[in-house]
Structures are given as C-alpha cells and as structure tokens.
Amino acid sequence: MAIRPILGLYETADGAADAGDALKAANVDPRSFDFLTDAPYPEGAFGERPEPHRLYLFPLLGAIVGLTIGILLTSMTQMAYPLVQGGKPILSLPPMAVITYESTMLSAIVFTIIGVVFESRLPRVKVGLYDTRITEGYIGVLVNVEEDQLSNVSNVLSGAGAVDIIQDNSRS
Amino acid sequence: MQEGRALSPTQVNRDLLRSILESPKWFWVAVGLLAILVLAAFSAAGLLVNKGMGVTGMNRPVMWGFFITNFVFWIGISHAGVMLSAILRLSKAEWRRPATRAAEVLTVFSLMTAMLMPVVHTGRPWRTVYWIYTLPFVPFDYARGIWPNIRSPLVWDPSAVYTYLTSSVLFVMVALIPDFAVLRDRTTGMSHQIYSVLAMGWRGNARQWKFQIIAGVLLSALILPVFVSVHSIVSWDFGMAVAVKTWHSTIFAPYFVVGAVHSGVSAVAFVMIILRYIYSWQDYIRHEHIDALGRLLMVVATAWFYFFVMEIVFGFYGREADEIAVRELQFTQYPYNVLMVIFAGVTYFLPMALWLNRATRRNLWLMSTACISVNIGMWLERYLIIVPGLANKGVFTFTWASYTPSLVEVTIITGTFGMVSMLMLLFSRVLPLIPLYDIKEGEVLKTEVQIGRRTVPATFRED
Numbered sequence: 001m002a003i004r005p006i007l008g009l010y011e012t013a014d015g016a017a018d019a020g021d022a023l024k025a026a027n028v029d030p031r032s033f034d035f036l037t038d039a040p041y042p043e044g045a046f047g048e049r050p051e052p053h054r055l056y057l058f059p060l061l062g063a064i065v066g067l068t069i070g071i072l073l074t075s076m077t078q079m080a081y082p083l084v085q086g087g088k089p090i091l092s093l094p095p096m097a098v099i100t101y102e103s104t105m106l107s108a109i110v111f112t113i114i115g116v117v118f119e120s121r122l123p124r125v126k127v128g129l130y131d132t133r134i135t136e137g138y139i140g141v142l143v144n145v146e147e148d149q150l151s152n153v154s155n156v157l158s159g160a161g162a163v164d165i166i167q168d169n170s171r172s
Numbered sequence: 173m174q175e176g177r178a179l180s181p182t183q184v185n186r187d188l189l190r191s192i193l194e195s196p197k198w199f200w201v202a203v204g205l206l207a208i209l210v211l212a213a214f215s216a217a218g219l220l221v222n223k224g225m226g227v228t229g230m231n232r233p234v235m236w237g238f239f240i241t242n243f244v245f246w247i248g249i250s251h252a253g254v255m256l257s258a259i260l261r262l263s264k265a266e267w268r269r270p271a272t273r274a275a276e277v278l279t280v281f282s283l284m285t286a287m288l289m290p291v292v293h294t295g296r297p298w299r300t301v302y303w304i305y306t307l308p309f310v311p312f313d314y315a316r317g318i319w320p321n322i323r324s325p326l327v328w329d330p331s332a333v334y335t336y337l338t339s340s341v342l343f344v345m346v347a348l349i350p351d352f353a354v355l356r357d358r359t360t361g362m363s364h365q366i367y368s369v370l371a372m373g374w375r376g377n378a379r380q381w382k383f384q385i386i387a388g389v390l391l392s393a394l395i396l397p398v399f400v401s402v403h404s405i406v407s408w409d410f411g412m413a414v415a416v417k418t419w420h421s422t423i424f425a426p427y428f429v430v431g432a433v434h435s436g437v438s439a440v441a442f443v444m445i446i447l448r449y450i451y452s453w454q455d456y457i458r459h460e461h462i463d464a465l466g467r468l469l470m471v472v473a474t475a476w477f478y479f480f481v482m483e484i485v486f487g488f489y490g491r492e493a494d495e496i497a498v499r500e501l502q503f504t505q506y507p508y509n510v511l512m513v514i515f516a517g518v519t520y521f522l523p524m525a526l527w528l529n530r531a532t533r534r535n536l537w538l539m540s541t542a543c544i545s546v547n548i549g550m551w552l553e554r555y556l557i558i559v560p561g562l563a564n565k566g567v568f569t570f571t572w573a574s575y576t577p578s579l580v581e582v583t584i585i586t587g588t589f590g591m592v593s594m595l596m597l598l599f600s601r602v603l604p605l606i607p608l609y610d611i612k613e614g615e616v617l618k619t620e621v622q623i624g625r626r627t628v629p630a631t632f633r634e635d
Contacts, residue, residue: 034379036377040382051378056390095328098331102332108394109338109342113342116346116384123373132357142377
C-alpha cells in the first residue's frame, strides 16, 4: 500500500509535542513523523527521536586531505624548481607549515560544509507536503503513513489540537 | 539583557524582509551614487594599467603606498565577522543575534575589496594569476614551469586570505539556507524560483535544525584559527622584511590581529547603527546591543593600545640607528608627526572617552562618531607603518624621497569604500542582513524569572 503524507499545523510547541505523544500512543512509528518549525527548538522539545550522525568525521577527513595536499604542493613545487635562496634549504619547514596549515583548515571547512548538507539530507528536489504558515511560526507535524491509516492519523492530529490538517496540499 | 518587546514570527518576517520585499525610494539613488564612485575607481585603475605605475605617487624608496595601506585596512575590517560571529556564538552571547549576519557579510565584501588592492598595486593584474597557486594546473610561468616561491610571505598572504574568504562565504551561505526558505515562501515568479533553488528543499525539521546549529558552532571553531592566521600572515608581509627596520618586529602578528579586531568591530557597530536607521529596525538592533559592542570595544581598544605602546617602546629601547631614524621621521617630521597625533587621538583617546560612559554608549550619534573615528585612525596607523618605514633615508642619497598620493590613488581608495557600501546595500535588497531564524530562536528561548519581588528577563540556554 502507498505511503502518503499528512501534515498537522499547531500554534504552540506544547500542542505539537502533545500530537507527537498521541501519535506514539496510536502506535505510529516514531521514524515516520517529523516536526517542522521556523526556528531551532531545544533538542527533544517535541519528544522527537535522537538523530545519530557522523558529522564530526567530515572535518577530520577534510583536515587529512588538506594536510596531504599542502605537504605535496609545497614540497613538489619546490622540488620542481630547486632554487637555493639565501642558503636556506629547498624544503624549508616554516613556510611549508604556513601553507600546509591553510590548506588543512580550508579543506576541513569545505568538508564540514559538505557534511552539514549531506547530514541535513539536502538538497531535496521537492519540498514535499509543506505549508508556508510554518515560516510564520506554526509548527507542522508531518506524518508519513500507509493510505488506509490516513483517517486514523488525521483524527489523532485533530485530537491534539491541530488548527489545520493538510493532505497532498489539499486541506481537509 | 533583554530590553526589547516580544516579537511574533510574523512580525519578524515582516520587519526583516521589508528591505527585500518593499524597495525604499532612496535605495536606487544611494546605489547609483555609490556606483559612480566605483566606476570612477575602475576608470582610474584602467588608466593605471594603460599608463603604468607612473600615474601613482609611488617611487623609490616608497614602493608601497595607499594601495597596500588600504589592503591592510580592509583585511582588518574583515576580522569583525569572525570576532562577532564565531567568538560570540561559541560563548553563547545572547546579544550576538542581530549582529552576526551583518558582520559575516561585511567580512566577505571587505575581503573581496582587500584582494583587489594588491592586484591593482602590481600594475600588471594579469600576472597575478600565479596567486591561484592552489590549482596545480595554473603554474606561475607556463613556459618555464616556475611555481610561486612558498618561502615568500607574499605567497602565504593570498593563501591565508583566500582560505578565509572561501570559509566566510561558505559560513554565510550555510546560515542563509533557512532564510532562503522563508523568502521562498513569500515570493512569486522568478524570485520564488531562485530562492527555492537556494533553499535546497529546506523544511525546517528537527534534523535540519540540529545540523544548522552544529554547523554554526563547528564552523566557528574552525574559522577562528584561520582568522588569527590571516592577519598574522598579513603582518608577516612586514615582519619578515629584514631591510625595513620598523617592520622587522616579532610583536607585529598579535598587534595586527588586535588592531584588526578593533577596526572591524567598530565597523560592524557603525553598520548596525546605519541599518537600524535606514530600515527602522529599532526592535532588533537595540541600544543594549550597541552598548554591549561599546563595552567589548573598550577591552579590544585597550589591548590594541598596549601593543601599540610596546611596539614603540621596544623600537626606542634598542637604540638601533635605523630604527631611531624611522621613529624620528614618525614623531618629529611633518606631516607624519601631525598624522601620528591625530592617529593616537582618534584611534584610542577620543573613542575611549566616549565609551567609558553608559549614556554615551547608548547615544547612536556619539557611537557612530567613535566608530568612524577608530577606523580613520586605523587607516592612518597602516599608513604610518608603511610610508615612514620605506621613506627612511638610506645609504644612497638618490633614494631619498617621500610619498604623495596621486589623484588616481585617491580615486581608487575612495572607490573601495563606495564598493563595500554598495555591495552591503545590494545584499540587503536580496537577502536579510539580520538572520531571521536566530531572532526567532531568541524569542523561543526568551522567558522571565521571578526573583524575590522582581520579575527579571531571562533566556534559556541549552548546553
């Protein structure tokens, strides 16, 4: 059976949290519903499930890549044209450290951005079921359920005080 | 520190998106006037490329003049972004909220402007392609396979600045994603399509917000060391030069970094006052924010003054003939002696006198005066480091000369101020200069606590 989205809109965080509790009580899988807000709320404010992630690996991986590139770039370019200046060694460590430091940091930052976008599950080609009132302060409870459970979930969302319930961009 | 009234999300959207959704009448007039300055600067730069460096006032021994002074100045301004955004974000300072975006955007535009200066200064801009040394397929000299010399601070410099610029642009872009979504929801036609692409399908679920917050903290922690390295490396352009006595100083790196923060935070405070005035953002940029910036500036200014005094004291203390000669030039010979007095007065003594008083810190006219004063002084500081250092009389009399900037240089420098102002205005026309979600988060976390018989405003803070 096809999975269909349904969105309940709430005026307050308490209402949205109550809806989450009611959905769990109605045996709706916590992985199948989500809370949409226009501002970050403290983690767990709606009783939502914890989100495991591996974001911290991205800057580490980026730093290793940047460090490697920095060392290779600074050593290979100098070896390619070995011109002695002021009696200093061709592979002089202090200047190599400066360039390598910058390449390490740059790569770590770029990889962090990639990690943030990846872990946020962006970009999404289509926003999906959504309501512009969410960016006006309403809190959306988005549930993805099998088609035959839609009316049941709609009742649960209404019972928790939803001001509006939307299915496939058509309000019920 | 919560003097403002409660703001609903709808009101936050309406107020902060007004500059984008309703273009004020004066907007294009202001942009047009600033564009004239920019056009004049590009024309002057075109003349310089066509006629050569002879159209500037630079000549032996003063080969660095207004352009490099201006380069260091704009690099300094760029340090505001990280100072306010990263440090205040990491320390969870509540008053950062209206200031972060403007500071970060000012960083980006001032860095872009700063990097134009050395390019113009070379007189042969097309030769500066070798600065993009990080691309292995773009060597310095195609014919001979010569690569940039990494032992030169002049190569370290662009590597640091480009790292900082790239990082700052990415930092701003990531923080803009939720605001792109707000704009997507409030626009139609072509604008809607553009904002939809930029929002990347953002919906604001718990996972996306979680990574938005982690990104802010993680990127702040990563950019902070880059920010320190950038102005340290810019200072090494001078500090590593053995030939110029007053430049060859180990104190230059921290002195430059603190000086950059001094001018940068002053610039952000001034930009915030301007934004408050032109967009009527009294509910967002409040007196308490400017007051907090004023208090922060007192600490920064005093740290800067300490390094300034140390640099001079140790210059005199060594009693080396070349060093004393440059100091004599700076302190006793016109016009440098007059400029030195003005510089010390407007960079430290005048603004400090204003910042010491709470009522003055909350007076926007006086705060604007103090912030402009600091930046005039910091520009002069760079000039007084560069020009007297190079104008020092050397061994050969044929190199004894001074420096007077030409009209071409003055036009280009004026154009850079016009360019940063114009870019900031244009940015405010298409994107919010105050992060909407940050303000809304502040409202979500705002509360009141009862202590005895008094109700005190408070903020929840999540660890």
